[in-house]
Amino acid sequence: MSTDGLTDLWDKLFGAQPDPPALLVLVTVLLAFVVVAVRPLWRIARNAVTIAHEGGHALAALLTGRKLRGIRLEFDTSGLTLSAGRPTGPGMILTLLAGYLAPSLVGLLGAWLLGGNRITLLLWLAVVLLLLTLINIRNAFGAVSLLVTGAIVVVVSWYATPQVQAAFAYTGVWFLLIGGLRPVGELQKLRSRGRMPESDADQLAHLTHLPALFWVGTFGLVNLVVLVAGAFLLAGQWLPDLGAPTP
Template identity: 30%
Template sequence: MRTASGAQLDFGRLALLALMLGVGWYFWDSPALWPMKVLVVMMHESGHALAALLVGGSVERIHLAADESGSCLSRLPPGTLGQIAVYSGGYLGSAVAGAGLLLATFRFRLRRWVLGTASVWLTVMGVLYAGDSFTLFFCVGTAVVLGLGAKFLPDGVVDALNLFIAAFTALYALFDLRSDLWDSTVRARSDAALLADLTYVPAVVWAGLWSLLAIGLLAVAAYMSMHAKPRGMQMPSVTARTRRV
C-alpha cells in the first residue's frame, strides 16, 4: 500500500505492532507486566503535571502506589479552562506518550534517544515531585534500567522494547478510558467526574470525548509509523563522476 506521498506500508513493522498489542492484551493480568502498568500511571500523572505547568500553575507532588493508582497534587490559577486542561491532561497525556513512542521509534528512528529521554524524564519527575519513597524509588530505579538499556541493548531489542512500551501505553490508556465509560463505580471518582462537577457535562461524555481523541491520535501515529518513506535517488559524488570520465 502506497500513500499519496509515496510512503509504503511496512508489513514487518505492522506485524511487530500487532504482536506487541497481542502480547500486552494476553498477559494483561500477569505480575510480570506490573512495572509497565505503574510506568503508564506515571505517564498519566505526568500529563496532569505538564498541563498544570502550562496553564501557569505549579506541581506540589506526585504519588504512585503499588495498586497501580496515582495522584498529582498541583496549585492552579483561577479559571475554568485551566482546570479543564489539567483534568484532561492525564488520559490525553498517556495517548500522546504512546503516539510519540511509535513515531520516535519507527518514523524517526530515534532508538536509543527514546529510552534515554524516558530515563531523564523519570529521574527529573522523581527527584522534583515524588511525594513518597515508593514513587521516588520506582522513578529512579526504572530510570536506571532504561538508561542501561539505551546504552547496552542491541538496536533490534531497543526497537522491540520501545514498541512494546508504546503498544502497552496505548492499551492502558484505552482500557482506562473504558473503565470510565462503562464502570460507574470507577467513573464516579475519576478525572471525568471532576470535570462533570466543574462543567455540568456528564462524566460519560468527557470519557467518550477523550476516547475519540486518544483513538484518533494513536491511529494517526500508528499509520505514520507503519509507512516507510522510500529512499530517493541519490546523485553520485563529483569524484565518482570524475573517475568514470
Template identity: 35%
Template sequence: MQHPFNRLSPATGTPDLGGWTLVVVLALALLAATWWPAWRVLRLGVTLVHELGHAVVGMACGRRFTGFVLRSDMSGHAVTVGPARGAGVVATTWAGYPAPGLVGAAVVWLATAGWAAPTLTLLLVGLLAALTRVRSALTGLVVVAVLAAGAALWWWRDDALQQQVLVGLGVLLLVGAWRHLATMLGGIEARSDPGSLARATGVPAVLWVGSFALVLAGATWLAASRLLGVVGG
C-alpha cells in the same frame, strides 16, 4: 567507548522493523497489555504517564507541580498548585487519560523514523525531573525501575533494539490508555477526572469520557497508519 554525544543523535539509517520483527514486537506488547500477570505490574507505567500528563499540562498552564503518587490498584494522584477554577485547572484535569495514548503514538512515530535515541534521552530527562516530585515509596520504586531500564538501553546503544523497545512501549501505552478508559464502563465516580471536570464545568462527565476516547482513537490511528507504512515501505 562510545562518545556520549553519539547516544543522543538520531540513527544514521532507519533500522529495519519490517516483516516478522514487527509482528514479534507487536505480539509481545499486546501480550504485556492483556496478560494479567504482566499487566498488573506494567499498568503502573501507564498510570505514571497519566499522572505526568496532568503535571506537564499543569505547568504549561502556569501551575506549580508539587508531587505525585502511584497506587497499586492502577490509580494515582498528581498535585498542581494554582487557581482553583478556570481553563488552566480544566486542561490540567483533562490531560491525564489522553496522555498515555498521545505519548505512545509519538514514541511510535519517532522510533520508526530513526529518532529512538533522542526520544529515549528526552524520556529519561523527564523521568529524572519527575523523580524529585515522588511522594511515596511505590512511586519511587516505579520511577527508579523505569529509569534503570531506560538508562541501560540508552547507555549500551543499539539502534535496532532501541527502536523495537520504543515501538513496543508505544503500543503498550496505547493499549493501556484504552484499558484505563475502559474502567469508566462500570460507572463514572464523582472523584474521577471526568467527575471532577463535570463539577468544574457543568458539562456531563460522559462527554468528557467521549473526548478522551476521540483523542485516543486519533492517536491509535496515527500509530497504526505509521506502522502500516513501515510494513508497506
C-alpha cells in the same frame, strides 16, 4: 569532554538508526497487545501508564500556571497529582483533561521519533522525563517505581544491541498507544458501579456542566485517533512488506 566526544555523543543521540525489519513491527505490536489484554501482565505494566497519566496532569498544571505540589504513585497502580491554583477555569480543566490523554500522546511522540528512526533519542528522552517526574514524587513506592523503570531504560539504551533497543522502543511505544485506551474503559466501568465519584471525568463535568460520560467519550475518541495515527507512523511504511507474498 573533548570536541570529538561531543560530536560522537551528538551523533549517537540525533543520528538515525537503520530501519528495523517489518517482522519486528508486527511482533512488537502483538506483544504490546498481549500485555494490555492479559490481566496479570497489565497489572504490572500499567504502572508505566500511570506514570504517563500523572505526568500529564503535572505538565498541564505547570503549563497553565498552576503550582505543582507533588505526585504520588501507589502500589495498586493508581496515582495522584496535587497542584495549587484556581479551582475553576481553563487551567484546572486542562490539568484534569491531560491525564487520560497523556499516555497515548506520549506514545504518539514516540511513534514520530521511531518513524524517523531516532531510537536512541527516544530512549534518552524517556530517561529525562522519568527523572523530571522523580523530582516531584512524594512517596517511597513512586520513587522506587520510577527508579526501576528509569534503570531499565538506561541499561537498554546504553548496553543493549541496536536490535534489542529497537524491539524495546517499539514495544514500549505500541504499549502506550494501545494501553492508553484500556484505562478509559476501566474508568467507565468503575463509574457505572459508583466507585469513582471524583474521577477526572466527574470533576470535568462539575467544572464545565457537560456530562461525565461526554468526557469519558472524549478520552476514548482522542486516544483511538492517536492510536491510528501512531500505527501509521510505526507501520505505514512496512504495510506493503507485511502483506507481500513470501517468494
